[in-house]
Structure formats: C-alpha cells, structure tokens
Amino acid sequence: MSEAAVIDGKAFSARLREKVASEVSRIKSESSVTPGLAVVLVGDDPASRVYVGSKAKQTVEAGMESFEHRYNDDIDEATLLDLIDQLNNDKTVNGILVQLPLPDQIDEQKVLSAIDPDKDVDGFHTTNVGRLWTGGESLVPCTPFGCSLMLKDYLGNLSGKNAIIIGRSNIVGKPMAALLLAESCTVTIAHSRTDDLPGKCREADIVVAAVGRPEMVKGDWIKPGATVIDVGINRVDAPEKGLKDDGSPKTKLVGDVDYAGAAAVAGAITPVPGGVGPMTIACLLRNTVVACCRQNGLPDPDL
Ligand code: NDP
Numbered sequence: 001m002s003e004a005a006v007i008d009g010k011a012f013s014a015r016l017r018e019k020v021a022s023e024v025s026r027i028k029s030e031s032s033v034t035p036g037l038a039v040v041l042v043g044d045d046p047a048s049r050v051y052v053g054s055k056a057k058q059t060v061e062a063g064m065e066s067f068e069h070r071y072n073d074d075i076d077e078a079t080l081l082d083l084i085d086q087l088n089n090d091k092t093v094n095g096i097l098v099q100l101p102l103p104d105q106i107d108e109q110k111v112l113s114a115i116d117p118d119k120d121v122d123g124f125h126t127t128n129v130g131r132l133w134t135g136g137e138s139l140v141p142c143t144p145f146g147c148s149l150m151l152k153d154y155l156g157n158l159s160g161k162n163a164i165i166i167g168r169s170n171i172v173g174k175p176m177a178a179l180l181l182a183e184s185c186t187v188t189i190a191h192s193r194t195d196d197l198p199g200k201c202r203e204a205d206i207v208v209a210a211v212g213r214p215e216m217v218k219g220d221w222i223k224p225g226a227t228v229i230d231v232g233i234n235r236v237d238a239p240e241k242g243l244k245d246d247g248s249p250k251t252k253l254v255g256d257v258d259y260a261g262a263a264a265v266a267g268a269i270t271p272v273p274g275g276v277g278p279m280t281i282a283c284l285l286r287n288t289v290v291a292c293c294r295q296n297g298l299p300d301p302d303l
Contacts, residue, residue, distance in 0.1 A: 146279025219261025
C-alpha cells in the first residue's frame with residue numbers, strides 16, 4: 001500500500017484566509033460595514049499571548065478591525081462582565097473571543113455565557129451548542145469546523161461514512177460529532193472509558209483524534225485507506241535534536257496519532273504541525289465575517 005496523501009492544513013488555511021479577505025473587501029465596498037473582532041486576554045501566559053497576537057495580526061491582514069483588551073490576572077469578575085456587556089453593545093464589534101483559561105477567581109462559564117450568542121465566534125455559548133445540535137443557524141467552534149471543511153474538501157460527500165471521534169470535549173469532540181452527524185456520517189464518540197478502542201477505530205472510514213496524548217493512535221488501529229484527522233498538539237522531548245543551553249533536551253510537536261505508522265496504512269492524513277492547527281484561526285476569521293453579515297442583515301458569505 002502506498003503512503004497516505006498529506007492533507008495540507010497550512011495551504012488550505014491560506015486559501016480560506018484569502019477567501020475571507022475578499023469577502024471582507026466586498027462587504028466594505030457594498031456597505032459601510034467593516035467586520036470587527038474583539039479579543040480579551042487576561043494574564044500573561046506566554047502561549048496565550050502568542051496566540052492572541054497572531055489572531056490580531058491575521059484579523060488585520062484580512063482587512064478587518066481588531067480590538068484587543070488585555071488585563072492583569074488580578075482582574076475581578078465584575079470588571080470582565082462589564083467589558084463583555086460593552087462589547088455586546090458595540091456595533092463595531094461583530095465577534096468576541098475570550099482567551100481561555102481565565103484565572104481561578106473568575107467563573108469561566110459565567111463569562112462565556114455573558115457573550116451575545118450572535119457575537120460568540122468561538123461557538124462555546126450554550127445557545128450556539130443547541131443551535132448546532134438542532135440544525136439551526138449557529139456559530140460553530142473553530143477547530144472542529146476546520147476539520148469538517150478539510151474532510152469535505154478531501155472526500156467530497158461524507159454521507160454514510162463510519163466516523164470515530166476520539167475525545168468528547170465541549171470544544172472539539174462533541175461539536176465534531178454534531179458536524180459529522182449533520183453530514184450523515186455514522187458517528188462513534190470514543191473516550192477514556194471506551195472498550196476496545198483499536199477495534200472500533202479499525203471500523204472507521206474517518207478517524208478524528210482529539211485526545212491530548214502523544215502518538216496514542218497506532219498504525220494498526222487504522223483501516224486501510226481511511227482518512228485520519230489529527231487534532232492533537234503535544235510538546236515532547238526530542239533528544240535527537242540535541243540539547244538546549246540549559247542542558248535539557250530540545251522539544252518538538254507531535255499529534256495524537258503515530259504519524260509514520262498511520263501514514264503507511266491510511267488513505268490521507270493531516271500532519272502535526274501543519275494540519276488542523278492553522279485552520280483554527282482561519283475559521284475564527286470566517287466566523288467573524290459570518291457574524292458581521294448576520295448582524296447587518298447581509299446574506300451569509302460563501303465561506
Ligand atoms: P480534553 O482534555 O478536553 O479532552 C480529551 C478527551 O480525550 C477526553 O474526552 C478524554 O476522555 C479523551 N481521552 C483521554 N485519554 C484517552 C484515552 N487513553 N483513550 C481514549 N480517550 C481518551 O482535550 P481537548 O479536546 O481540549 O484537546 C484535545 C487535543 O487537541 C489536545 O492535544 C489539544 O492540544 C488539541 N487541540 C488542538 C487545537 C488546534 O487548534 N489544533 C484546538 C483545541 C485542542 P474522558 O472524557 O473520558 O476523560
């Protein structure tokens with residue numbers, strides 16, 4: 001069997017971002033509206049800072065307005081809820097994203113629930129969760145939405161395919177299941193208590209791994225020709241790359257799938273890095289444009 005095709009998320013996300021930028025420029029020329037995304041960052045976690053920085057950069061590159069609100073991690077809940085209220089009522093803000101995690105003194109669910117569901121570009125509000133599961137007009141969480149776009153682009157019609165999703169989190173596993181069910185896949189949601197996970201995987205035409213365990217899914221779990229979407233992002237030691245200045249081993253990113261083993265069996269696979277990861281911000285930009293159109297009575301863009 002030949003090596004699996006690589007589903008190139010970097011190239012796919014670049015094409016999506018170009019389409020977003022051209023929709024933004026069309027909206028700006030046909031109306032007086034410029035889509036705007038507000039990102040709220042609490043604390044100075046380095047990874048969150050980098051992530052928020054690249055969201056802001058890509059928002060501006062797509063021709064949209066970017067509003068950043070940064071707070072120290074001693075902020076109280078009432079101040080944060082006041083900010084959300086202001087953003088909900090600000091017509092220049094079409095999308096609101098609160099970078100997680102939030103510090104312990106703040107009830108994360110309370111803050112997420114305070115966001116106007118029509119501006120909830122992360123798709124975490126229970127109103128959007130309900131709309132997604134009942135087939136309504138929702139904003140869909142970015143990472144699973146990106147996975148479904150790549151699957152539909154690569155496989156075309158997904159109807160009737162057996163899909164297994166490993167992981168049942170609210171941000172990846174569950175919305176992924178809703179999206180694949182909506183495409184008429186037969187969906188299995190696996191988790192840490194699932195019996196005979198390798199056997200269940202071997203029945204699947206589509207495997208989505210969202211576990212957070214480095215290289216857990218092995219090549220002999222994969223049905224020959226299956227399509228494998230690896231959501232996992234895990235940093236592991238890479239002694240083969242040498243040592244850092246402090247004497248500790250250098251590190252690398254790996255997915256939840258043993259890439260070499262799975263690529264020898266699968267029909268197609270997403271790499272880590274360069275697969276699902278780059279799609280997440282592109283889908284955030286897409287959701288912001290969709291939210292903007294809906295708030296301004298414009299037709300949904302073709303994205
Ligand atoms: P969570 O920790 O919230 O969920 C992990 C899920 O995996 C749980 O449902 C858990 O089961 C299940 N699980 C854990 N161990 C096993 C096991 N041994 N066998 C079967 N299932 C298991 O993680 P997230 O959903 O937030 O993230 C998953 C991965 O995706 C992480 O690596 C994360 O970094 C990555 N990620 C990547 C993004 C991107 O942009 N590409 C965005 C978001 C996440 P149980 O419920 O029973 O505990």
